[in-house]
Amino acid sequence: MVRSLEPLWRLTPAYQKSLAQFARHDHVKGPWIASVEFSKDGVNQVFPQYVDLIPPAFTVGGVIPSFFDSLLGNKYVNRPIGAIAMRRDIQEAFTSTERRFIVAHEYSHIMMNHWPMALLGPVLGDIAGSVISGMKDDTVKSALQVILPLAKVLASIRFTRQSEIDSDLHAMKLVGSKSTAESTIRKLARIIDDDNLDVPTHYVFVDGAAVGVLTYRDRLNQISNAK
Ligand SMILES: [Zn+2]
Secondary structure (H helix, E strand, O other): OOOOOOEEEEOOOOOOOHHHHHHHHOOOOEEEEEEEEEOOOHHHOOOOHHHOOOOOOOEEEEOHHHHHHHOOOOOOOOOOOEEEEEEEEHHOOOOHHHHHHHHHHHHHHHHHHHHHHHHHHHHHHHHHHHHHHHHOOHHHHHHHHHHHHHHHHHHHHHHHHHHHHHHHHHHHHOOOOOHHHHHHHHHHHHHHHOOOOOOOEEEEEEOOEEEEEEEEEHHHHHHHHHO
16 A cells, blocks of 8 residues: 555754854854755654654754765755654744754754764664674673674764754854754644653663653753753
């Protein structure tokens, strides 16, 4: 059966002006970032098994480093390229300043290349795994084989946690308001998790189980401690 993706998402033009301002602030070229909105009902119709796993806003993309200049041409390098997806009911619940903070947070992930780096992590882990399995000293080899999976999990937890904190803090700079950052995160907790600030906002998956890496409260603390 072919399932139509039509109820799932559509392109929205709404954020191009903010994105252009953020790129100017960061001294990078004009961004090519598509804004996409999706609905929870749409996800439920097409991928019911994922409905609770898809975050209310997320990003794919990154900045191609100028190292690739000769390969791709300078039209593409040093420029934020990607897409920002936001759930429709979330967009409607926030004020335009709060929405701008969410867009700034997602843009920051693209600007700081978090997505390509997150994809690279497991690849490096696999390379390390094959280096270890080729080792001759059995004692060292079995010790490293015990440590490697743990190291991979810890690296992924630390990376996810730090990339969310970095994006929050950069977004706060982009919108120029600590109180907007705080009210946005408090409102997310209210809408999505019954106002419970100790629920994780992000997870990493370890052997199929979701492990929370940071909570609303962690994020609020980082924001309130920032200069
Ligand atoms: Zn994020």
